[in-house]
């Protein structure tokens with residue numbers, strides 16, 4: 001159980017982040033539900049947690065903004081005094097072939113997916129080091145492990161997140177802070193929902209298990225990495241992908 005723990009999940013109003021927030025709360029953590037634009041959805045997540053007897057609060061922050069992230073972290077620490085579990089989940093896609101990819105689309109994806117995680121870890125680092133414990137979980141992707149045609153920006157950001165994870169894991173290992181990455185395969189969320197039936201079939205044929213994963217598949221691993229059963233695991237990238245990375 002995570003009773004007495006404070007968890008922060010970025011991009012927790014929708015999709016995988018929402019499921020992670022609900023799961024951590026169900027297991028006793030007080031959860032800060034970060035969102036950028038989706039206030040109504042984030043408020044719904046908080047209401048659902050509270051209706052189940054848990055504790056949560058929705059707080060807006062664009063994690064790609066260094067200064068705004070610093071203010072957000074200050075606000076969280078002033079109220080909660082600590083964060084035990086930080087889940088860097090916020091992410092976007094702007095897919096295109098490299099020949100046609102704009103500078104804006106490259107920068108937007110790197111700024112949210114990679115710099116966003118850097119901003120959070122950077123601003124929470126003093127607090128984590130002071131408390132000499134903590135769990136940092138970065139949501140990467142199989143695209144960062146395998147690469148993916150049409151996703152050079154996204155794959156670069158998710159591969160970068162793996163480098164960030166391993167380096168910070170080495171920096172923090174002696175302080176009792178675990179830093180790991182989760183690499184989901186294809187998970188049924190808004191991010192993957194716009195596909196045609198044919199594209200979906202073709203995709204399923206590339207997955208050894210023959211089907212997409214659920215948000216629960218990801219949240220269950222995050223719960224394990226957030227709890228004491230994973231205390232001796234750090235710097236790892238764990239794929240939850242129906243066998244894509246075999």
Ligand code: NAP
Nearest residue numbers: 011015016035036037038062063090091141186187189191
């Ligand atoms: P999603 O349904 O599109 O949700 C994305 C979330 O990220 C939203 O809650 C969004 O919040 C938040 N976000 C985006 N930009 C943000 C910013 N600048 N600051 C704060 N929050 C921001 O995506 P998902 O499928 O749940 O994906 C969640 C994570 O899993 C992402 O990192 C994604 O790359 C990764 N992933 C997903 C899949 C998949 O198949 N779905 C596979 C591999 C990895 P707002 O709505 O408030 O803007």
